[in-house]
Every structure is written in C-alpha cells, then in structure tokens.
Amino acid sequence: MPLLRADPLPPGVVQEVGLPGGPRIRRLRCGNAGAFTFLGTNSYLLGQGEVALVDPGPDDAAHLAALQAATAGERITRILVTHTHRDHTGGVPAAVAATGAESWGFGPHLTPPAEGGEGADHAFCPDHRLADGEALQGEGWQLRALHTPGHCANHLCFALEEAGILLSGDHAMSCSTSVVMPPDGDMAAYMAALARVAARPWHLLLPGHGAPLPDPGALLRGLLAHRHEREALVLRALRAHGPATAEALVPAVYGTLDPKLRRAAGQSLLAHLLKLAAEGHAMPAAAGGWQAAG
Structure with a gap:
C-alpha cells in the first residue's frame, strides 16, 4: 500500500x-x-x-x-x-x-x-x-x-x-x-x-x-486486500493455535508489535473473529476463546 x-x-x-x-x-x-x-x-x-x-x-x-x-x-x-x-x-x-x-x-x-x-x-x-x-x-x-x-x-x-x-x-x-x-x-x-x-x-x-x-485508488484497494489477507491469517492462526483468545493470536498474526498497540491489535482480531463467526468460519470455544468451525 x-x-x-x-x-x-x-x-x-x-x-x-x-x-x-x-x-x-x-x-x-x-x-x-x-x-x-x-x-x-x-x-x-x-x-x-x-x-x-x-x-x-x-x-x-x-x-x-x-x-x-x-x-x-x-x-x-x-x-x-x-x-x-x-x-x-x-x-x-x-x-x-x-x-x-x-x-x-x-x-x-x-x-x-x-x-x-x-x-x-x-x-x-x-x-x-x-x-x-x-x-x-x-x-x-x-x-x-x-x-x-x-x-x-x-x-x-x-x-x-x-x-x-x-x-x-x-x-x-x-x-x-x-x-x-x-x-x-x-x-x-x-x-x-x-x-x-x-x-x-x-x-x-x-x-x-x-x-x-x-x-488514492491503489491505497483503497490495498486497504481492502490487506483486510482480506489479515482475515486469512486469523483463520490460519486459529486452526494452528486454537482454541485461543483474540489477544493470544496477536503474535501469530502481527509478529513483533509496539506494546502500545497490542491491545488495539487484539481488538482488531476480535472484530475479524466476529465477522468469521457470522460467516460460519469460526465459533466460540467451549473452554473460552475461539476455534475454527468445521
């Protein structure tokens, strides 16, 4: 971008x-x-x-x-x-x-x-x-x-x-x-x-x-592509590390991150998880956190 x-x-x-x-x-x-x-x-x-x-x-x-x-x-x-x-x-x-x-x-x-x-x-x-x-x-x-x-x-x-x-x-x-x-x-x-x-x-x-x-067309398209890529990373991390909370998935999805941004990153991942759940790709885990559906 x-x-x-x-x-x-x-x-x-x-x-x-x-x-x-x-x-x-x-x-x-x-x-x-x-x-x-x-x-x-x-x-x-x-x-x-x-x-x-x-x-x-x-x-x-x-x-x-x-x-x-x-x-x-x-x-x-x-x-x-x-x-x-x-x-x-x-x-x-x-x-x-x-x-x-x-x-x-x-x-x-x-x-x-x-x-x-x-x-x-x-x-x-x-x-x-x-x-x-x-x-x-x-x-x-x-x-x-x-x-x-x-x-x-x-x-x-x-x-x-x-x-x-x-x-x-x-x-x-x-x-x-x-x-x-x-x-x-x-x-x-x-x-x-x-x-x-x-x-x-x-x-x-x-x-x-x-x-x-x-x-700004390239930026706007890039921002949308970035969200799709981030969503794929969230689902991949969930399959590899789940059940897991959004916060626990931050290192797998973001890598090294400024500690001041870690909470916001966790909240962003939660937003992705809620979207994935609504689409049937993720679901709340019985023991807490989230897991991949299917």
Whole structure:
C-alpha cells in the first residue's frame, strides 16, 4: 500500500489542498500526535467567504485559534463531523461558541457508554443529521455524505463528487490502516464500506490523519486486500493455535508489535473473529476463546 509515513505540515499552518477548478479546501493539523492519531487530527476548511469546517479536532485552544486565524474576514457557517471520536469532535462545543455555526453529522455515538468503546464522544449530537447519500452545498461547493461504518458506527465520508475528492475521516487514512474495535467497530461493515468507496474513482484523498494523497485508488484497494489477507491469517492462526483468545493470536498474526498497540491489535482480531463467526468460519470455544468451525 502506498502509505505516506511523513507529513511535513506543522500544526497550525494552513495548507491549500484543493484541485485546480475545484472548490477551495484548506487543511490545518492539530498538534495532538499520538499512537492512534499519527502526527495529529486534520481539520479542513471548505469554500471561501462562508466556510464549512470539517472535523474541528479535539478540544484544543491553539488549534481553534489557528482555525479562526485562517478564516479571518470569513465566516464558518457549518461544522461537519465525520464521526464521534473525541479527537474529531471534542472541539465542536468551543467551535460552535466561537463561530455560531451549526453542526452536521450522521448522529450521536451509536454504542451506549455502558458497552464500552475507545475514545467515544457520547456528548456530541449534531444540530442536523445527514443520511447516507444526502447532498449538502455551500458557497462554491457541493458534497455528498457517504455512510461508511466500521471504524465507528456513525462514520461519514464526504464526497466532492464533481472534483473527485474524498474527505475520508478515519475510514481510509494515508498514513496507516484504520483501527476497528468492537463493540462500535465492525469488521464486516468496515470491509463492505471500504469496498464501496474503493469501487469509485477519486483524484484526491483528504484523510482525518496523514497527508493528502493524490490518486488514492491503489491505497483503497490495498486497504481492502490487506483486510482480506489479515482475515486469512486469523483463520490460519486459529486452526494452528486454537482454541485461543483474540489477544493470544496477536503474535501469530502481527509478529513483533509496539506494546502500545497490542491491545488495539487484539481488538482488531476480535472484530475479524466476529465477522468469521457470522460467516460460519469460526465459533466460540467451549473452554473460552475461539476455534475454527468445521
């Protein structure tokens, strides 16, 4: 996969990322680097004059100040969110207070707090809900919301179809694969949504983390192939080492791994196991863990 391991854009600096003849799009990266955020969360400013802000990022005063400076003399009139993880929506209340803009998204976080989930923003509820396929337009731009569950059940990508640009949130990133962690993450839903997006031609991918990626078709197809390959490895490891828990299968499937990512890897394998079980290829073992079916 043509992953971009570097992103030279410093936090708070504005980068013009639109394509010739298309709407104006600016990117700013928040300084919230981490194991799951790469070098930080991207925010995008769509249009000019009356601007839509895509993913305000976390609750970060410096990032909000940078967004306000980037739109000096303009108005942020809409706030669009790809999904309800705090590194994308934590900054919504402050952005709304500073701009008076209303928020748009698929809906609130779909997994109840009692059922767990990593990084969920249960406080967010959009002022306006966007359904799959719904169009939204502003000054000089028009996009279509694509419901792409898997990483998060309420995940949306925003497609600027005429320009061939996909604002992909965390569904597809240029810097790494996406984390799919049950209960809110669903591997079957993720792979189906990824296949849907990969089947369409795009000129530019603007991800939630990582640098913009031109001609992202190879990446999207590679991400889907990677999931199929990972699934085959999970089933092979289960046949060789099962019955086993998802965590116990991590070394066989991932090999050497950063300890900080081990738990997330186990959760990703659990997502694969749940998909395999639904398809009749795996099943819970009587003594605990999982085993191959048949």
